[in-house]
Amino acid sequence: MFELLLTQNDTFLIGDIAKLLGYIMEWIFSFTKLFGIQNFGFAIALFTIIVNLLMLPLTIKQQKFTRISAVMNPEIQAIQKKYKDKKDNESLMQMRAEMDDVYARYGVSQTGGCLQLLISMPIFFALWRVISNIPAYVSSIKDAYYAIIDKIATAYPNYVETLADAEIRVLQTSTDAVTQKNFVVDMLYQFTNDNWVKLTEIFPNVKEAILEASDKLMDMNRFIGDIYWSDTPMEKWKTIAILIPVVSGLLQWLSFKLTEQRNSNRQASADNQMASSMKAMNTFMPFFSAFICLTMACGLGLYWIVSSLTRIAIQLAINFYYDRIELQDLIAKNVEKNNKKRARKGLPPKQVATAANINTRNISTSVPVDKDKQKADQERKAEAIKKATEFYNSGEVKPGSLAAKAQMVQKYNERNNKK
Secondary structure, eight states: OOOOOOSSOOOTTHHHHHHHHHHHHHHHHHHHHTTTOOOHHHHHHHHHHHHHHHTHHHHHHHHHHHHHHHHHHHHHHHHHHHTTTOOSHHHHHHHHHHHHHHHHHHTOOTTHHHHHHHHHHHHHHHHHHHHHTHHHHOHHHHHHHHHHHHHHHHHOTTHHHHHHHHTSSOOOOOSSHHHHHHHHHHHHHTOOHHHHHHHHHHSGGGHHHHHHHHHHHHHHHEEETTEETTSOTTTTTTSGGGHHHHHHHHHHHHHHHHHHHHHHHHOOOTTOHHHHHHHHHHHHHHHHHHHHHHHSOHHHHHHHHHHHHHHHHHHHHHHHHHTTSOHHHHHHHHHHHHHHHHHHTTOOOOGGGGGGGOOGGGOOOOOOOOHHHHHHHHHHHHHHHHHHHHHHHOSSSOTTSHHHHHHHHHHHHHHHHHO
16 A cells, blocks of 8 residues: 555646646547557657657757857856955955856856756656646546446445545545545556456446446556556566666666767866766766656656657757857857847847957957057056166165165155155
């Protein structure tokens, strides 16, 4: 026995996203039914591909930010190093202003690298809710379970108490009839063949109806043999189900490795703390993925596998596209796009934005200077240094001696006092 998920999730934001994703899953089931295919695994696979494609704009934005960061980060790190030991408010504000200037020059936001993570996390938790309890979000599936419950309730008005006493699975109770009905659906969704057989023994008067409906529902939920998408690999230890967390972890590792290799080719910075943190997370996540898939429903593992395969395909396509674009052209287009956004807000374009198109290592032209003015400035500086040296070295003491240095300090003070 184990604790069940309670119907639809009503957590702020996650619950709303889960309902929206549920509509997508509902559409997929209706679409696949036209071709005579009704299986949770097939629907989850299509569902995962669609959701990843919907998030493609965020993925592209993240990849663009990563590539621009490869050029921008050395400047950011130089600013951070410059103000490393300065903790006063004025220095912190100055550091922030200089960093903002760099980000504006490259046309990116400081939150650009975090945006995808901030958006993808609630989507993932919402996905987990939908995949872990499909009947709660797909009305056509829920109706199939309702049909069984209605027949049992007609023949056995006190069926809830009977189920609770039987302890087939943990059953939540509620005084509201509709809520209680949904709790029973949650329980039936977790049923194995043995559970369905026991259910016919508890309610023998509706045995035929239970067997007919259970065959249909179990086929929808079937992975392979006696393994179902609602099962956990840990429950089916030493079966093919154990391959789900293994494959999931390997594909996660491959996906992160592919991204990491592309980034390291463009940015080799030993003191880049952000890169080190990302590398550590990318090393940890495949193990975390495998553990989650081991303890959660096989359907969630399928989602992670298909999601990794989709991300790998998308990553290869993005790499193919960006490899044919010069980085400086990418920066220039990004700055231009950023200035258009500023214009729509009534703000002037950033004057420093044009600097993003310049690669200081490849400058082939020089800025014109007034050579006569430059020569005159150098002569004035040389004359001032000569006079200062003659003044401080005048006297009877030996130049360079301790006495000469003391005399230099004395004459410096006398000179300042006269002023």
